[in-house]
Amino acid sequence: MTHKIWIPEALEGIEKVEAFINQDISSPEEIIELDYPQVGQRRLEEFIEAKNKEEYSAMVSLLSYPMNRENLKKISHLKAISNYAVGYNNIDLDAARELGIPVGYTPDVLNEATADTALTLLLMCCRKVPYVTREVKEGNWQSFELKKYNGIDPRDLRIGIIGMGRIGETFARKCYKLWGNKIFTLKRKSLENREFDFPIQIVEEEEFFKEVNLVSLHCPLTDQTHKMFNRAYIEKFKHPLVFINTARGAIHEEEDLLWALREGKIISLGLDVTDPEPMDKDHQLLKDDRAIIFPHIGSATKRTRSEMSTMALRNLAEVLRGRTMPHEA
Known part of the structure; x- marks a missing residue:
């Protein structure tokens, strides 16, 4: 089964990460497809209100996304969420656990x-x-x-x-x-x-x-x-x-x-x-x-953001392939 991950924007180094998470697969059904806009950043509402949101198995979330109980219920079909940040105070972890959605984050690399x-x-x-x-x-x-x-x-x-x-x-x-x-x-x-x-x-x-x-x-x-x-x-x-x-x-x-x-x-x-x-x-x-x-640039170097991209997407890929999330909140 091919899985799709919804991503807010073209993350730093995303092409290399896509190749990395799809290396050494044994069949085409194991391919994980990354969906992101080439330009700009998508709002959370665009995903929550999308008619085709059921096509996605997981998503990358941002600190600016209010992942509260109400919003999580609207995307409760997801198998995993990974926050593109060292923190996760924007996510209602209790609600996510009740809905059976593991939540990842990106510690240490920042x-x-x-x-x-x-x-x-x-x-x-x-x-x-x-x-x-x-x-x-x-x-x-x-x-x-x-x-x-x-x-x-x-x-x-x-x-x-x-x-x-x-x-x-x-x-x-x-x-x-x-x-x-x-x-x-x-x-x-x-x-x-x-x-x-x-x-x-x-x-x-x-x-x-x-x-x-x-x-x-x-x-x-x-x-x-x-x-x-x-x-x-x-x-x-x-x-x-x-x-x-x-x-x-x-x-x-x-x-x-x-x-x-x-x-x-x-x-x-x-x-x-x-x-x-x-x-x-x-x-x-x-x-x-x-x-x-400053406009919240703490992690804003190409190297750090590339490492965050790898960590956030690996969190999701591992879950989608039936393994434990490496960095779970």
Whole structure:
């Protein structure tokens, strides 16, 4: 039986992946056909409302797709879904399990690229890149300035990681190797037996708030972390902060970030994620040179996206051929 997989767009490296998942098949009936548009990105509604949706055995979903119970019931014939992301907070896993649909995701391959994105935001914040670039473009650069453009030296950062998972650890390691920073993270049961190849201080909240002057979010979006980084949380820190979020936009409260910039609680911030996405083009944060906003590009390198394509589609191919999904949520 030939299986068809519905895919939102022509993923990076998709031709090679199609050849990979169809190699070493013993009969034409085992071929897996990938269906995707040559140009643009399809919306979830296009699949849910398609008259021929029953032809598809599986699909690749995106973080922007609201895979809630209502929508999952409309595509309950699927044998598998694979999210093209390291997270899966857009998918109602309980509903998927009740419907017998295994859900996959793409962990680990994003670690380096997402940590590099956080590092890029860190450097842009420290060296006031939006401001100094605008100064040049507007003709305000008149001479070699001794103080006007001075920023923060990364070596002076005491880095606090919230979410010491794979990406958080990769980011912390890069910072330590580059600048020898002191690295802090909060005490968690999951860290009790963890070993690190760089110095790290695992501390209680009181010491964390007292010591750090950069916070980088790498935690998943859960009921506990939703809107966690808000005014009340920011006020606990003893030093003005550089704030970085490459995790999920709903973990921070954007109106409170604006307040913190105005009050000097946050010196500069870098967001690769917003809430909602995309951010409104007239949002006040986009008018402030101290705020650097990326369009959720954490994993956006050709190499990483190609690896994500392979992992997402292999998740589906394995299930369709009667085997266990390699990376199931």
